[in-house]
Amino acid sequence: MRTRQQLxxxxxxxxxxxxxxxxxxxxxxxxxxxxxxxxxxxxxGDFIWFNAVLKVSGLSTSPTTIFVTHATITGTxxxxxxxxxxxxxxxxxxxxxxxxxTDVEVLSKEIGSPLGWDTxxxxxxLAGNDFLGAVTIPVPSAGLPGGIKNVIWQATxxxxxxxxxxxxxxxxxxxxxxxxxxxxxxxxPVDDNKASQYHNxxxxxxxxxxxxxxxxxxxxxxxxxxxxSYSGTGSCALTRQPTTSLTVTQLE
Numbered sequence: 001m002r003t004r005q006q007l008x009x010x011x012x013x014x015x016x017x018x019x020x021x022x023x024x025x026x027x028x029x030x031x032x033x034x035x036x037x038x039x040x041x042x043x044x045g046d047f048i049w050f051n052a053v054l055k056v057s058g059l060s061t062s063p064t065t066i067f068v069t070h071a072t073i074t075g076t077x078x079x080x081x082x083x084x085x086x087x088x089x090x091x092x093x094x095x096x097x098x099x100x101x102t103d104v105e106v107l108s109k110e111i112g113s114p115l116g117w118d119t120x121x122x123x124x125x126l127a128g129n130d131f132l133g134a135v136t137i138p139v140p141s142a143g144l145p146g147g148i149k150n151v152i153w154q155a156t157x158x159x160x161x162x163x164x165x166x167x168x169x170x171x172x173x174x175x176x177x178x179x180x181x182x183x184x185x186x187x188x189p190v191d192d193n194k195a196s197q198y199h200n201x202x203x204x205x206x207x208x209x210x211x212x213x214x215x216x217x218x219x220x221x222x223x224x225x226x227x228x229s230y231s232g233t234g235s236c237a238l239t240r241q242p243t244t245s246l247t248v249t250q251l252e
Contacts, residue, residue, distance in 0.1 A: 025067055025110075025158035029236035032154035033170060037147060038229075040174075040217040044141040047178035048218050050084070051205035051227050052153065052170040053129035053191075056093070058163040062123045063094035066164065066238075067111050068133055071155035077148055086155070087182075088116035089133040095123045100196040102131050102189040104182045117182075119189055128191025131204040132168055136178055146217070153231075157238055165237040171205075171228030174217035178210055185209055203227045 042048065050073055056066060071086035090107045102119040117133045133155075153170045179185055186209035188198045198208055206226040214220065220228035 025160055026240050027160070027162055027164065027238035028156060028158040028241060029166070029238050030070075030154065030156045031166070031168065031234040031236040032152055033168075033231045033234040034150050034152045035170070035219065035231035036149050037151060037172070037218050038216070038221070039146040041146045042139050042144040042174055042217040044139050044143040045176075046139045046215070046217070047136050047175045048139060048172050049134065049136050049175060049178065049207060049227070050086070050153070050170065050172045051134035052132040052155075052168055053204045053227075053230070054091075054132040054166050054168040055129055056091075057165045057167070058161075059093055059123065060163065061161060063092050063096070064123075064161045064164070065090060065092045065159060066166070067091075067108075067158045068155050069111055069113070069158065071133065071153070073135070073151065073153045075148055075151040077144060084135055084137060086133055086135045086153070088113040089119065090116060091119045091121065091130070091132070093121050093123045097122050100126070100130075100189040100192070102187050121190065122195060126190055126192045126195055129169075129204050130191070131187065131189045132170075134182075134187070134205060136180060136182075138180075139174075157236065159238055162238075162240075165235065167233050167235050169230040169233050171220065171230045172218035173220035173226055173228040174215050174222075175207075175210055175213045176215055177213040178207070 068089035073084040075082050097120045100121045105118040107113045107116045157166050185207035188206040189196050191204050211226050214226050216222035218228050
């Protein structure tokens, strides 16, 4: 009898946990964007900087936080499938934030991520796009061919706040020298040329401390294109569970 009572109590705890998790960020959507690499081959030992930006509509209360989770990048090279896991992101718009920042830090416990991109942004007045998240990979010694097709970045957006919608894009730039310690990169958190410590016209997601090492390849042409050229725009509205939306933009 006691064992049965313990199992019943355990079942109640599990149900409460599931219910709490479901209510944590009830407004959600999933979006995927498919894009192609340009024709430039990528040498072994270089690095690909996959980065994404977003523009949020419907901000009405401060603070508002958007969580970006379950993000993956998939593609096929020479018949071999690849899967990259992108760190989760926590993006907060607040009237108390006066300088935009982004760092890899411990995120909120409810999304289950020990570390991820923590971006704090002013609530209003930002020009252009904001940093969504990023991941880098070292290129295998054999290198990668140019013209890789159908590279897909997919992510789930969620928030406690209702009425939000997201437009987002991604790019990929190649660097001959880079760091996998993301807080050493000096990532610019916004396009805006006054809202962060980086008062320049670089795109959000630019690794400011490694700009001199960018070259052509992936979706970028090198030069001053530090993030790579952007994909088409994915759009989705954050709605209450279990409704989600899927947007796939294919570039030819």
